[in-house]
Amino acid sequence: MAVILSACDSSRSAFSREQYRAAATALYERQLYREALDTYQEYLRSPSIVPEDVPNVLYQMGVIYQENLMDPKGALAKYAVIKALYPDKTFENQLGKRMVACLESMGRSVDATQARSRITDLNPDTAKTADGASVVAELDGRKITLGEIAAMVGKLPEAPLEVNQLVREYVAQILIADAARRKGIADRPEVKQRIGQVENQILTQAGLMDEIKIQPPTGNDLKYYFEANKSRYLTGSDSNATFEKLAPRVQADWAREKQGAEYQKYVERLLQTAKVRFYSANAGASAVR
Numbered sequence: 001m002a003v004i005l006s007a008c009d010s011s012r013s014a015f016s017r018e019q020y021r022a023a024a025t026a027l028y029e030r031q032l033y034r035e036a037l038d039t040y041q042e043y044l045r046s047p048s049i050v051p052e053d054v055p056n057v058l059y060q061m062g063v064i065y066q067e068n069l070m071d072p073k074g075a076l077a078k079y080a081v082i083k084a085l086y087p088d089k090t091f092e093n094q095l096g097k098r099m100v101a102c103l104e105s106m107g108r109s110v111d112a113t114q115a116r117s118r119i120t121d122l123n124p125d126t127a128k129t130a131d132g133a134s135v136v137a138e139l140d141g142r143k144i145t146l147g148e149i150a151a152m153v154g155k156l157p158e159a160p161l162e163v164n165q166l167v168r169e170y171v172a173q174i175l176i177a178d179a180a181r182r183k184g185i186a187d188r189p190e191v192k193q194r195i196g197q198v199e200n201q202i203l204t205q206a207g208l209m210d211e212i213k214i215q216p217p218t219g220n221d222l223k224y225y226f227e228a229n230k231s232r233y234l235t236g237s238d239s240n241a242t243f244e245k246l247a248p249r250v251q252a253d254w255a256r257e258k259q260g261a262e263y264q265k266y267v268e269r270l271l272q273t274a275k276v277r278f279y280s281a282n283a284g285a286s287a288v289r
Contacts, residue, residue: 037061058082
């Protein structure tokens with residue numbers, strides 16, 4: 001450890017602080033991970049290093065061992081030094097999670113379990129159940145209910161064995177996702193992009209439900225709509241159908257059309273207040289709006 005952290009060498013350094021960092025970054029970007037680690041190691045031993053850089057460099061080395069070289073033992077060694085010498089450095093609560101992930105990858109499940117229990121942020125108190133909810137599993141103190149699972153799958157199976165299997169699969173999904181977060185997978189650019197896309201889809205649906213509210217038809221709204229669109233409805237086997245028979249279909253079409261119109265109005269309002277420019281796919285950078 002003393003060798004790793006030695007910064008007292010009075011000999012001249014090969015590079016300045018900025019040059020060491022730039023060289024390590026350049027090697028990393030070219031996927032020369034071993035060479036990047038060597039450069040970081042040399043920087044740790046050089047007189048150019050400043051004290052505040054030491055834990056950051058060790059952490060970056062650990063990430064390279066863990067994510068790029070698939071070497072959990074090498075990564076854990078770096079994280080352990082940080083944990084021992086810089087207990088206040090948590091790297092936004094990622095250090096402990098990464099240490100747990102390394103222990104899991106090394107097959108040290110007992111140590112991993114003990115480490116997980118010491119990381120309070122791995123067990124957020126965000127899943128409190130409502131009174132009377134049916135708890136079907138408990139994970140690190142978090143109670144999982146049938147209602148939570150039903151909200152995800154839509155409709156629960158009737159057979160108890162199928163329900164039990166669904167619960168196991170749901171818990172497994174949580175465990176796998178938590179393990180991925182501890183490995184830092186959620187911070188990878190391509191994963192963050194996909195998470196952002198899914199988040200946008202969910203927020204879009206919720207935002208539209210909150211913004212677009214269609215009042216139910218009143219008076220003769222549906223009859224007027226039917227009369228204006230008879231050619232659409234009075235075809236085939238329904239050529240002689242009455243309005244009463246087709247009323248459910250008419251109402252669904254009426255509501256869909258109203259929602260579409262309100263959607264267009266809402267989007268136009270947003271476009272008018274936002275700085276948006278559209279470009280033609282065939283015209284390069286020529287603006288179309």
